[in-house]
Amino acid sequence: MADTALIAQLDALLPQTQCRQCGYAACRPYAEAMAAGTAGTNQCPPAGDEGARALSSALGAPYMPLDPRFGVTMPPAVAVIDEAACIGCTLCINACPVDAIVGATKLMHTVVTAACTGCSLCLPPCPVDCIAMVGIAQPDEDERHAAARRAGRRYEARELRLVKNRAIAEKDAALKTAAARKHSTVQRAIERARARIVQNRSKR
Numbered sequence: 001m002a003d004t005a006l007i008a009q010l011d012a013l014l015p016q017t018q019c020r021q022c023g024y025a026a027c028r029p030y031a032e033a034m035a036a037g038t039a040g041t042n043q044c045p046p047a048g049d050e051g052a053r054a055l056s057s058a059l060g061a062p063y064m065p066l067d068p069r070f071g072v073t074m075p076p077a078v079a080v081i082d083e084a085a086c087i088g089c090t091l092c093i094n095a096c097p098v099d100a101i102v103g104a105t106k107l108m109h110t111v112v113t114a115a116c117t118g119c120s121l122c123l124p125p126c127p128v129d130c131i132a133m134v135g136i137a138q139p140d141e142d143e144r145h146a147a148a149r150r151a152g153r154r155y156e157a158r159e160l161r162l163v164k165n166r167a168i169a170e171k172d173a174a175l176k177t178a179a180a181r182k183h184s185t186v187q188r189a190i191e192r193a194r195a196r197i198v199q200n201r202s203k204r
Helices: 004-013 027-036 048-059 091-095 141-203
Strands: 077-081 131-135
Touching: 004 027, 004 048, 027 048
Parallel strands: none
Antiparallel strands: 077 131
């Protein structure tokens, strides 16, 4: 049975960048894997060696420095969109795990700097390479923890919205399927009725 308190403790120690460099879909699944003993405490480049040490301490496990196979710790940065080059494709909006990019189809997009975690997930899908990572000042410890908490909340809110949207889409699809099936049944009944009428007329 999962130790929810331990998972929450480990998740709180992570930077909530949701960058997937650890090999998991987000920070929470990585915390779950660490609690289950299936992931190491040194797989989060954004947290670095300091984070690996804190995670090891929380688990009561030996400290291991950051595993370079998962990447290296980079200076803090945020995404910036060249708005003149943006074509409004929304691919970066869909890729952002914390809803830090705003815009609409065929309209210019922009990054909410205060919400950006620097995950870089918006870079690969951009078809015109109009997004760049720009360095920012190193935040102090309090600012870093506050930013992580905000990012965690934004990620959870986005995940809830996506779940609701999927449920709505599935319901709409089911209704359309049912409507199409009903229409098909009615059409077949009409065709049978017409066939009987034609048959009856032919017998006269």
